[in-house]
Amino acid sequence: MRTSHDTAAVEVDGLRQTYGDFEAVRGVSFTVRAGELFALLGTNGAGKTTTMDVLEGLRPAHGGQVRVLGFDPYKQRRRLRPRTGVMLQDGGFVGDLTVAETVQVWGGLSADAGRPPVGDVLETVGLRAKGRTPVRQLSGGQRRRLDLALAVLSRPEVLFLDEPTTGMDPEARRGTWDVIRDLRAAGTTVLLTTHYLEEAERLADHLAIMHEGTVRAHGTVDEVVAEAGDRVVFRLPLLPRGGPPPLLGATPEITRSGDGATVTYTLGGTPPDGRAHAALRGLLAWADEHDLTLDRLEVRKGTLEDVFLRVAGGPR
Numbered sequence: 001m002r003t004s005h006d007t008a009a010v011e012v013d014g015l016r017q018t019y020g021d022f023e024a025v026r027g028v029s030f031t032v033r034a035g036e037l038f039a040l041l042g043t044n045g046a047g048k049t050t051t052m053d054v055l056e057g058l059r060p061a062h063g064g065q066v067r068v069l070g071f072d073p074y075k076q077r078r079r080l081r082p083r084t085g086v087m088l089q090d091g092g093f094v095g096d097l098t099v100a101e102t103v104q105v106w107g108g109l110s111a112d113a114g115r116p117p118v119g120d121v122l123e124t125v126g127l128r129a130k131g132r133t134p135v136r137q138l139s140g141g142q143r144r145r146l147d148l149a150l151a152v153l154s155r156p157e158v159l160f161l162d163e164p165t166t167g168m169d170p171e172a173r174r175g176t177w178d179v180i181r182d183l184r185a186a187g188t189t190v191l192l193t194t195h196y197l198e199e200a201e202r203l204a205d206h207l208a209i210m211h212e213g214t215v216r217a218h219g220t221v222d223e224v225v226a227e228a229g230d231r232v233v234f235r236l237p238l239l240p241r242g243g244p245p246p247l248l249g250a251t252p253e254i255t256r257s258g259d260g261a262t263v264t265y266t267l268g269g270t271p272p273d274g275r276a277h278a279a280l281r282g283l284l285a286w287a288d289e290h291d292l293t294l295d296r297l298e299v300r301k302g303t304l305e306d307v308f309l310r311v312a313g314g315p316r
């Protein structure tokens with residue numbers, strides 16, 4: 001039975017997780033609604049895999065509460081397991097088995113009369129031609145695709161994907177995105193971690209960015225990107241005395257190079273509408289006053305990368 005869109009498939013409330021004295025996850029909260037794709041981004045060591053481990057029932061939560069389809073994933077693992085699929089960062093295959101044998105063996109572990117034929121499964125992840133190849137001869141990207149095939153074999157309601165496209169070439173990555181999109185379209189709830197911002201931008205309904213054990217930004221892609229603020233950028237061969245003025249509370253960031261300086265304003269604040277216009281009016285008045293031409297003047301929207309870099313550079 002599939003859960004409906006407005007119910008929570010995954011709930012994380014104040015999760016804390018420690019390794020000895022080190023607190024790797026420090027009060028993380030987010031909700032993944034049934035049928036949506038949620039991307040967990042973050043800096044290295046931010047606590048993404050640790051959070052996923054708890055949701056997959058591999059370790060008990062040390063603090064806070066987690067629920068997957070209403071169950072405690074650690075204590076009620078047996079009831080939950082048939083309804084979830086997991087793609088770990090390192091699958092641990094038996095190298096001597098062929099690709100097709102691996103799918104067969106794995107398929108035999110979970111009871112599901114309606115499971116698709118092995119050939120169809122391999123076709124889905126673009127590995128049909130590799131059915132007879134021993135697993136140890138697969139490339140890194142091909143192993144990731146086999147991992148994905150095994151994770152979706154039992155047609156799970158909730159799918160956990162830890163860095164699903166790491167090691168894939170751009171074409172394989174796009175192919176995998178299509179597989180993930182199809183799963184989501186069929187009603188599967190997907191929680192994935194990734195270091196590829198484009199992956200999150202293309203796939204995610206909601207996302208969270210973690211840094212040093214906490215969530216620093218979350219929302220829809222548009223909501224998170226809006227936090228970055230618009231950028232006003234131009235170049236000057238020579239900076240006039242006193243430099244460019246603050247605009248709408250934004251101080252200019254100046255990068256000097258051999259042939260002049262690049263000036264960038266980051267216009268924060270909401271609503272963003274109209275701020276770039278007002279800033280440009282002030283800027284052009286300043287340029288006229290100093291008889292300057294602003295080279296390559298542009299206004300651009302902030303990006304997910306801007307937000308990520310701000311989060312990554314942020315304090316504890």
Ligand SMILES: Nc1ncnc2c1ncn2[C@@H]1O[C@H](COP(=O)(O)OP(=O)(O)OP(=O)(O)O)[C@@H](O)[C@H]1O
Pocket residue numbers: 019022024042043044045046047048049050051
């Ligand atoms: N078994 C462990 N024992 C001790 N510390 C650990 C253990 N596993 C992870 N950590 C530490 O916990 C923190 C979070 O690790 P985690 O693997 O959850 O981060 P991550 O966000 O998945 O990182 P990455 O993006 O680099 O994969 C890191 O500082 C890591 O060194």
